Amino acid sequence: MDSQILLNVNFCSEVHTNLIEKNEKSVYVRAGYSLGGLRIVPQENAGICVICMDGHIKRVYPGELEAAVCIEESCSFISVEQDLGFGRETLDTQDMRLLEKLLTADHAFTGNGAEDPIESATEEITEHIEKCGSLWQRNGMADSDIVKQADVIYAAKGKISISELAEQMGCTVRHVHRRFVEELGVSPKRFARIVRIRETVRKMLEHPGGHVTDYMDDMGYSDQAHFQREFKWYTGMTPGSLLKILGDRAER
Incomplete structure (x- = not known):
């Protein structure tokens, strides 16, 4: 985890x-x-x-x-x-x-x-x-099928659509959405977004010397404005701000 x-x-x-x-x-x-x-x-x-x-x-x-x-x-x-x-x-x-x-x-x-x-x-x-x-x-544990679906999202590092997930699991998008909310309290789309942002942050922490677009492309974001907006929403800072903090620490 x-x-x-x-x-x-x-x-x-x-x-x-x-x-x-x-x-x-x-x-x-x-x-x-x-x-x-x-x-x-x-x-x-x-x-x-x-x-x-x-x-x-x-x-x-x-x-x-x-x-x-x-x-x-x-x-x-x-x-x-x-x-x-x-x-x-x-x-x-x-x-x-x-x-x-x-x-x-x-x-x-x-x-x-x-x-x-x-x-x-x-x-x-x-x-x-x-x-x-x-x-x-x-009796407080999650359904094993939901855990398997979550594992698919983790394996894809969040770079998977819910329709692709449903197809892999042999069920409908509606079924995947309903079961995620029931078992985990979040939608599968939000789940995947959080995983993708976390993986992006992890890459920045491990390899802080790159440009913003390097991480954007690597994590499957095709639109820079969307990437900037989503990153800031979930982390409270822009990707450029985090890279600057990491760069300043590396120089000390």
């Missing part, structure tokens, strides 16, 4: 990440802080990011975001990202309280005797998620 819902996670002051694999499913737990804020991008599946800013807690559900959300002040955060096998399941209220407790001023992130408080918080929430029976129960 490695969805990286926090686009700016690469620029955060410190981040710890744990991967939990259980019952053929996986969950990423990330905890960290950023002096320059966060940019949380839409996600194609369930997950949550809990953010603490000056003692105030904010919850963001990336699977419900229509566009990028920017947190422009220093903050600490914990994110829990489930793979598609969980369907529309996310954490319940009790789990939220634990995440919020870990971010409050008197707990792990500001010193509880641990040598590395962020790592301590990551380990604590990881242990809790592993034992969270309500999250891993079978």
Whole structure:
């Protein structure tokens, strides 16, 4: 999965990440802080990011975001990202309280005797998620056919039309759309767009020296205005702005 819902996670002051694999499913737990804020991008599946800013807690559900959300002040955060096998399941209220407790001023992130408080918080929430029976129960899992269809989109890096997907799966476009919304809470078209934008960002992070059109062509965008508009909608910045940030970092 490695969805990286926090686009700016690469620029955060410190981040710890744990991967939990259980019952053929996986969950990423990330905890960290950023002096320059966060940019949380839409996600194609369930997950949550809990953010603490000056003692105030904010919850963001990336699977419900229509566009990028920017947190422009220093903050600490914990994110829990489930793979598609969980369907529309996310954490319940009790789990939220634990995440919020870990971010409050008197707990792990500001010193509880641990040598590395962020790592301590990551380990604590990881242990809790592993034992969270309500999250891993079978009746909360997505339909296997939907997971297979999602895998086709991932394999195509989002560069696939819904009619092509329906043809490959031997069903109608209407059926694909209905089942995606029922199981995952998002349309297959939006799912594919998010995957394609994420793959574009990943290419920029791995190979930051190119021109905007290089990434546009490589990811199958035929119209530069459309590419610029869609990229900014889902990430909160233009592709040129991200490349400039990456270029400035490389020169330091």
